[in-house]
Every structure is written in C-alpha cells, then in structure tokens.
Amino acid sequence: MWLVANPKPKSVTVMGAGVTGVASAWYLSQAGFEVTVIDRQSLPAMETSFANGGQISVCHATPWANPATPKKALAWLAKPDAPLLYRLNANAEQWRFIWRFLRECTAKRADDNLKQMVNLGLYSRATFKALMDELPMNFEQRLQGIMHFYTSPDEYQAAVAPTQRMQTLGCHRTLITPATARTIEPALSVLGDALVGATHTDADFSANAHLFTNELAKHCQEHGVRFVYDTHIDRIGFDGTHITHLELSKNNHSFTHTSEHYVVCLASFGKRLLDPLGVHLPIFPAKGYSATYAVRDGKRVPQVSLIDDEYKLVMSRFSSEKRDVLRVAGTAEFNGYNTQLDQTRCQAITHRVQTLFGDALDYDEPNYWTGLRPMTPSNVPLIGRAYLGKIWHGQTATPNRKFDNLWLNTGHGTLGLTHSCGSAKALSLLMAGQTPPIDFAFIGA
Known part of the structure; x- marks a missing residue:
C-alpha cells in the first residue's frame, strides 16, 4: 500500500495589514494557503483602517458617482468644509480620475454599480456575522442597526426612491417617521421639529475597524499566518506576467522575499507600486476625516449608528470597560496623497456635533484623524486576478495578459470594513480555483 504525502500548501504574500489585508490573510489561511503579511507599520490597521466611521453599512451605501453629484460638487468647490471637495491642481492623475468619475454619474x-456594491455587501455582511459567531472577538461592535436621518424635506423625499430600490435588491431598509426615529434613537429628540424623517435598517451594524483588524490578526497568527512589520515594499520584481519577488527594506537594510502568489491590499498606495508592471488601477485617494469624543452623558449620546444626511457624517458609539466614545467621520477631500489635517474641516465636524449633542461630549481634546480611502470612479472594488493594462471591475483579460500569480483586493473606498470579509473570502475561493457564490464582476476572469 502506497502512502501519498499531503501536498505542501501554496505560499501567498499579502501586501498590506489593513482590514482588507488581514481579512484576506484569514480566509486564505482557512483555504489552506501558507500566508505571510507585509506592512510598513508596526501593527495592523494603522493607516486607512485606523479611525474610520466604523459602519458595516450595506443598505445605506450608494455610489458617490450618481447623476446628482456633479452639480453638488460644483457648488461645494468654494466651501473649504464641503462634504465632497476637489482641490483642483495640475495633477494629471487627479484629472483622469475626475473624468472617469463623471462618466460613472449617469443613471x-x-x-449598475449599486447592484455590484449591494451584492458584495450582502455577501460580506453574512460572512462577517458568521466570523463573529465562529471566533471569540470583542471589537466594540453594536448590533442596533444603522439609521440615516434627514433635516431637509427635499432630501428626505429624494430618499424614497433609493430606499425602494434597495428593497428590491434585498436590503431590509425602511422609511420611518420622526416619532419612530426618536423611539429607536432617543438622542435624536434634540432635533425637535427639524427632524423630518429617517431610513433605518436593523441588519447593518457598527464596529471599531482598528480593533477588529487587530483581533483578527491575533487569530491569524494562531493559525500560522506570519506577519512582517516595519517593512517597506520598494518594488515588485516580475518577468512578463509572472511575479518573481518583492524587494523590501527595513532599518536601511534591503532584502528580497519570494512566494508563489501575491495579493495587493495596499489601499491608495497599490497603484504606484503596480504602475511599473503595466497594471494600471483606476484608484485615487479620497482624504477622509474623523473625530473621536469622550462621552460625558451616555443618555444623550446615540446608541444606534447614525448617518447625518445634511452634513454627510457617520456616527458610531464605541464602548468597552476602559472607555466610552463617539466616533464621527465623513467628508472626502481629493487632494492627492496629502495627509495633513485641515483644521477647518476638523472644526466643521466638531461644530455639527456640538449642535446636536451639546455638553454630552467632551470637546477639550478631540482625537482628530485623517486617512486616504482608495476610491475607484465607480465605487466598486477590484477583486480578482491582475492583468496588464487598465483595470476595471468585470473586465476580462486574454490569457497572455493575465498575471499567473498576482491578485488584487483593493479599491474599497469608504466601504473597506463593510466589504472586507466578503471580498477576502471571495478572493480565497478564486485563488483556490472555485467560483464565489455571488453575482459580482470579478476582474481578470
């Protein structure tokens, strides 16, 4: 009787230890791959995933590129605290992105992009919740749902059709009256008659993305995933359509790293690393802001995760034995790779929060943060096999232009946490030669 040895697991290197990269590492390890994660920071989720709004929002997420956006964006150009702000300059990369973005603004x-986002979102939310049931993790999650509230009658009426469209796509999102909104979230009583209505879903939820990523990284390590921190990826070596190695540096020391497969989860920075290979990602950074305030009076601060339509802000309460805070995040500034805090935009967030919740929060030392979200013009992320040329979701590639060992899981924009588990699991299935159970336009098929 012959004994057949188990084949050696295929090795894969995940570039990036944000929420998408760590989730990819987890599902790839569960699929039988030998996984290494490389990141330039000293811990997971120290950049794009560090202090975002913390919503797993499927039913309230719509493409930024829609017919109403161009007119609004033009009106906001002169407002330094506008929810969406283009700081126009001579950057050709920015102008290419704007042109592609405008092309996506047709009805x-x-x-079409909404369908893609919702299909991936529903799959990802189910995958996320299954993971929460499987692993013991505490990342300040709250399962009370998400509410989008309106103080403009016109904007509330404009939300009727999108809400109905979400329902046809499988989202349990409902229109509710001001009275019902205040019953679900008493903290909104402060708005009085200014509250004209809301939409609510009890299936979405909120979570601290930084804590979630770090908790999941611990489980990854327990299952054999190797993390390499404080290490820069300087260059990707390639031969035709095959990745040969990574050129790395740490503490002024350069070295190479090899594996059989490579996955790019580098948020806004993957584009510049891949351009020399002839892989051109339609990604441009959208600079987002957040502020985190300590809670003084818990009864007057929302428990339900909120979306403030007028100011385009999301609000999530994070509580543990050690702290109780409100995270408020939003706005998008297209200003290249600049990561300096703009105090005008920071103060605009604080002013709105003070108007809503007064002295229920501590404003003496708010923790302001900014991060670069990797936006695609369509808001649809790029998941699948890389290929030479311009990358687009759903675009196929001829066999001689596909990379045989380079994969993408990037371009999630403001929905990195929402889509993290679903995109990671789908990628692991694709890399294992299987078809993910989701109607989504994977790339390089």
Whole structure:
C-alpha cells in the first residue's frame, strides 16, 4: 500500500495589514494557503483602517458617482468644509480620475454599480456575522442597526426612491417617521421639529475597524499566518506576467522575499507600486476625516449608528470597560496623497456635533484623524486576478495578459470594513480555483 504525502500548501504574500489585508490573510489561511503579511507599520490597521466611521453599512451605501453629484460638487468647490471637495491642481492623475468619475454619474451606470456594491455587501455582511459567531472577538461592535436621518424635506423625499430600490435588491431598509426615529434613537429628540424623517435598517451594524483588524490578526497568527512589520515594499520584481519577488527594506537594510502568489491590499498606495508592471488601477485617494469624543452623558449620546444626511457624517458609539466614545467621520477631500489635517474641516465636524449633542461630549481634546480611502470612479472594488493594462471591475483579460500569480483586493473606498470579509473570502475561493457564490464582476476572469 502506497502512502501519498499531503501536498505542501501554496505560499501567498499579502501586501498590506489593513482590514482588507488581514481579512484576506484569514480566509486564505482557512483555504489552506501558507500566508505571510507585509506592512510598513508596526501593527495592523494603522493607516486607512485606523479611525474610520466604523459602519458595516450595506443598505445605506450608494455610489458617490450618481447623476446628482456633479452639480453638488460644483457648488461645494468654494466651501473649504464641503462634504465632497476637489482641490483642483495640475495633477494629471487627479484629472483622469475626475473624468472617469463623471462618466460613472449617469443613471444607468450608477444603478449598475449599486447592484455590484449591494451584492458584495450582502455577501460580506453574512460572512462577517458568521466570523463573529465562529471566533471569540470583542471589537466594540453594536448590533442596533444603522439609521440615516434627514433635516431637509427635499432630501428626505429624494430618499424614497433609493430606499425602494434597495428593497428590491434585498436590503431590509425602511422609511420611518420622526416619532419612530426618536423611539429607536432617543438622542435624536434634540432635533425637535427639524427632524423630518429617517431610513433605518436593523441588519447593518457598527464596529471599531482598528480593533477588529487587530483581533483578527491575533487569530491569524494562531493559525500560522506570519506577519512582517516595519517593512517597506520598494518594488515588485516580475518577468512578463509572472511575479518573481518583492524587494523590501527595513532599518536601511534591503532584502528580497519570494512566494508563489501575491495579493495587493495596499489601499491608495497599490497603484504606484503596480504602475511599473503595466497594471494600471483606476484608484485615487479620497482624504477622509474623523473625530473621536469622550462621552460625558451616555443618555444623550446615540446608541444606534447614525448617518447625518445634511452634513454627510457617520456616527458610531464605541464602548468597552476602559472607555466610552463617539466616533464621527465623513467628508472626502481629493487632494492627492496629502495627509495633513485641515483644521477647518476638523472644526466643521466638531461644530455639527456640538449642535446636536451639546455638553454630552467632551470637546477639550478631540482625537482628530485623517486617512486616504482608495476610491475607484465607480465605487466598486477590484477583486480578482491582475492583468496588464487598465483595470476595471468585470473586465476580462486574454490569457497572455493575465498575471499567473498576482491578485488584487483593493479599491474599497469608504466601504473597506463593510466589504472586507466578503471580498477576502471571495478572493480565497478564486485563488483556490472555485467560483464565489455571488453575482459580482470579478476582474481578470
């Protein structure tokens, strides 16, 4: 009787230890791969995933590129605290992104992109919740749902059709009256008659993305995933359509690293690393802001995760034995790779929060943060096999232009946490030669 040895697991290197990269590492390890994660920071989730709004929002997420956006964006150009701000300059990369973004603003393209986002979101949310049931983790999650509230009658009426469209796509999102909104979230009583209505879903939830990523990284390590921190990826070595190695540096020391497969989860920074290979990602950084305030009066601060329509802000309460805070995040500034805090935009967040919740929060030392979200013009992320040329979701590639060992899981924009588990699991299935159970336009198929 012959004994057949188990084949050696295929090795894969995940570039990036943000929420998408760590989730990819987890599902790839569960699929039988031998996984290494490389990141330039000393811990997971120290950049894009560090202090975002913390929503797993499927039913309230719509493409930024839609027919109403161009007119609004033009009106906001002169407002330094506008929710969406283009700081126009001579950057050709920015102008290419704007042109592609405008092309996605038609009604048909916006609806097609919405379908992609919702399909991936529903799959990801189910995957996320299954992971929460499987692993013991505490990352300040709250399962009370998400509410989008309106103080403009016109904007509330404009939300009727999108809400109904979400329902046809499988989202349990409902229109509710001001009275019902205040019953679900008493903290909104402060708005009085200014509250004209809301939409609510009890299936979405909120979580601290930084804590979630670090908790999941611990489980990854327990299952054999190797993390290499404080290490820069300087260059990707390649031969035709095959990645040969990574050129790395740490503490002024350069070295190479090899594996059989490579996955790019580098947020806004993957584009510049891949351009020399001839892989051109339609990604441009959207600079987002957040502020975190200590809670003084818990009864007057929301428990439900909120979306403030007028100011385009999301609000999530994070509580543990050690702290109780409100995270408020939002706005998008297209200003290249600049990561300096703009105090005008920071103060605009604080002013709105003070208007809503007064002295229920501590404003003496708010923790302001900014991060670069990797935006695609369509808001649809790029998941699948890389290929030479311009990358686009759903675009196929001829066999001689596909990379045989380079994969992408990037471009999630403001929905990195929302889509993290679903995109990671789908990628692990693709890399294992299987078809993910989701109607989504994977790339390089």
